[in-house]
Amino acid sequence: GTMVAGRDRLGIKPLYWVARGTTHAFCSEMRSLVASGLASNQLAEEPTIGFLRYTHSVHVDHSLLNDVRRVPPGCVVQIDSNGFREVRYWDEPRPSNGGSLEGVFAELQDASRLHQRSDVESAVLLSSGIDSSLVTALAVRAGYRPRVFTAGYRHNAAQDESRSAEIFAQHLGLSAERVLVDDEDLWRGFEEMSSRVDHPAADPSSVVQWLLYRHARERGCRVVHTGIGGDEIFLGYTAWNRICQALEADASMPKSARVVSPLLQAIANWHLPSPGNRASPSRP
Numbered sequence: 568g569t570m571v572a573g574r575d576r577l578g579i580k581p582l583y584w585v586a587r588g589t590t591h592a593f594c595s596e597m598r599s600l601v602a603s604g605l606a607s608n609q610l611a612e613e614p615t616i617g618f619l620r621y622t623h624s625v626h627v628d629h630s631l632l633n634d635v636r637r638v639p640p641g642c643v644v645q646i647d648s649n650g651f652r653e654v655r656y657w658d659e660p661r662p663s664n665g666g667s668l669e670g671v672f673a674e675l676q677d678a679s680r681l682h683q684r685s686d687v688e689s690a691v692l693l694s695s696g697i698d699s700s701l702v703t704a705l706a707v708r709a710g711y712r713p714r715v716f717t718a719g720y721r722h723n724a725a726q727d728e729s730r731s732a733e734i735f736a737q738h739l740g741l742s743a744e745r746v747l748v749d750d751e752d753l754w755r756g757f758e759e760m761s762s763r764v765d766h767p768a769a770d771p772s773s774v775v776q777w778l779l780y781r782h783a784r785e786r787g788c789r790v791v792h793t794g795i796g797g798d799e800i801f802l803g804y805t806a807w808n809r810i811c812q813a814l815e816a817d818a819s820m821p822k823s824a825r826v827v828s829p830l831l832q833a834i835a836n837w838h839l840p841s842p843g844n845r846a847s848p849s850r851p
Contacts, residue, residue: 698794
């Protein structure tokens with residue numbers, strides 16, 4: 568007599584929810600809920616303003632539409648004859664400087680092994696970054712031979728990392744399939760992606776990712792692994808590395824730099840404001 572709808576711990580997969588009296592509808596796409604007539608396509612003011620301000624959704628329990636809620640990450644919704652309630656089953660661990668390199672590596676290996684399980688052929692989207700390189704290397708270490716796709720740019724050599732990705736794949740004994748894109752591909756991909764996603768994407772690289780996803784599917788890979796988010800965890804960005812270097816500088820640094828150090832510390836620990844209890848930023 569109880570229905571349970573749950574979302575994964577980190578909210579990688581979307582789960583939208585409409586509650587109308589005793590009627591409850593869940594779906595991974597908002598457009599289906601609108602098409603059902605249970606929800607309108609009217610924008611929700613606060614979540615929309617938050618998205619425009621931070622370029623990503625900061626409301627974990629509400630979508631950009633007035634009538635459509637989101638099951639928050641790490642939560643389940645239980646529905647019975649008495650109504651519904653939201654139950655949290657997992658909390659994000661608090662950041663810590665404890666642990667060891669070996670411990671982190673063991674966690675990565677375990678996560679890679681679990682995520683490589685699939686009933687269909689899978690692929691890895693590889694750039695020359697820390698994140699996707701780790702995902703690919705750990706898959707091989709766990710005994711898997713994923714297909715590898717990487718994007719190259721026909722008229723922008725400065726942004727093209729495909730050659731580095733190919734060299735890294737060869738080092739692992741894999742062959743990287745290079746997908747070359749140009750301006751026309753990007754415009755067409757942007758139009759296709761915008762017509763299919765529920766939430767707008769403010770990251771220009773999302774168009775290239777879309778093209779790679781589509782290419783992987785055309786090649787028969789219905790499951791793809793990416794390293795999105797890993798650069799933040801492992802300080803793969805130059806700006807964060809420089810901030811960390813400044814924070815670790817000793818007392819011999821110039822007085823002017825010591826004055827700036829507290830500011831850098833504040834930036835490093837900065838988080839987005841949380842309107843009420845509904846906003847929860849997904850990245851600094």
